Amino acid sequence: MASSNSDNTSNGAPDAQTPQASALPEILPNPEGGAAGISIAKVAGRTLINLRCEDNIKAKLEALFGTPLPAEPNKVASMGTRRAIWLGPDETLLMIEEEQEAEFMLNLKALLGTAHYAATPVSDAIKIFRLGGTRRLDVLAKGCALDLHPASFKQGDCAQSMLAHAAITLAADTPDSLLLFCRTSYSDYVTSWLKDAAVEYGYILLDNA
Amino acid sequence: MLEIKCPYCGLRDEEEFGCGGEAHIARPLADNPISDKDFADYLFYRDNPKGLFLERWRHSAGCRRWFNVARDTVSHQILEVYPMGAKPSTKAGRAAYEASWRRQSPAEAAARNIPQKTRKTSTSKR
Ligand SMILES: [Zn+2]
Numbered sequence: 235m236a237s238s239n240s241d242n243t244s245n246g247a248p249d250a251q252t253p254q255a256s257a258l259p260e261i262l263p264n265p266e267g268g269a270a271g272i273s274i275a276k277v278a279g280r281t282l283i284n285l286r287c288e289d290n291i292k293a294k295l296e297a298l299f300g301t302p303l304p305a306e307p308n309k310v311a312s313m314g315t316r317r318a319i320w321l322g323p324d325e326t327l328l329m330i331e332e333e334q335e336a337e338f339m340l341n342l343k344a345l346l347g348t349a350h351y352a353a354t355p356v357s358d359a360i361k362i363f364r365l366g367g368t369r370r371l372d373v374l375a376k377g378c379a380l381d382l383h384p385a386s387f388k389q390g391d392c393a394q395s396m397l398a399h400a401a402i403t404l405a406a407d408t409p410d411s412l413l414l415f416c417r418t419s420y421s422d423y424v425t426s427w428l429k430d431a432a433v434e435y436g437y438i439l440l441d442n443a
Numbered sequence: 444m445l446e447i448k449c450p451y452c453g454l455r456d457e458e459e460f461g462c463g464g465e466a467h468i469a470r471p472l473a474d475n476p477i478s479d480k481d482f483a484d485y486l487f488y489r490d491n492p493k494g495l496f497l498e499r500w501r502h503s504a505g506c507r508r509w510f511n512v513a514r515d516t517v518s519h520q521i522l523e524v525y526p527m528g529a530k531p532s533t534k535a536g537r538a539a540y541e542a543s544w545r546r547q548s549p550a551e552a553a554a555r556n557i558p559q560k561t562r563k564t565s566t567s568k569r
Contacts (some may be wrong), residue, residue, distance in 0.1 A: 394505045405511060
């Protein structure tokens, strides 16, 4: 396990974190006063399932998932706390409540039977963050080439790209927040990078969104 | 930096893509009559033209799908983007496709000539 950012050593051995990571606190007030420019909140209690299947199978899932899975590239379908995120023409990332995972997987198996599909739980592989705050787009713009302006990256849009060399998926989830998905192994790096990029706006790290 | 139009995601930075080299290289079937020299030509020879080149690209950091790109190696202009399994639709792209030495190569003929007993006809794309 990586040590926390405030503790740069574990058992006396140097941590693989940059000195900058440990130098930055959990909360940095907005130097201009007012609310922090960006809030970075871990989203807990969700299961992620990577679903690979053809369109005809996707269509069958509407009843089980509650809403049609996105047919258009780079779109998100929402139903309460559930999200279905387009990852590819035959690939969707399903986000559901953790306690519903077992039942959902059983129902999926019953519904699809011997159809050709793959549903892989990937919750341990991917970390979810919710980014809020009025300067969240300015922070992301420092490391991501996507045009995230609300005029082109509208609510319900998603995109896979890179943030400072780390592979990420972004979703414009609500009018005032984005969902950010990244590899668990990169999550410390991504949060450190976000903190560093947000020094001029102030930031706050939250445990649960 | 190029901007490449992924057939699914639209215009994205080159940084998100990987180039897979020359497109439209048909693999000879396992059961084929071609000589070792012709097989070596298929396996090792890659074109490196000055001008329009048909390439495979992959949207590695995005949707992770392969597609074809017709790109000018001098100006870097991208003439067209088209799906895997398809042929170029522009006149210049089509001409580059037809002009390739591979169209007449024994290896490509050995990829096209599909014996019924080993392959279903539906897999004969070219
Ligand atoms: Zn793409």
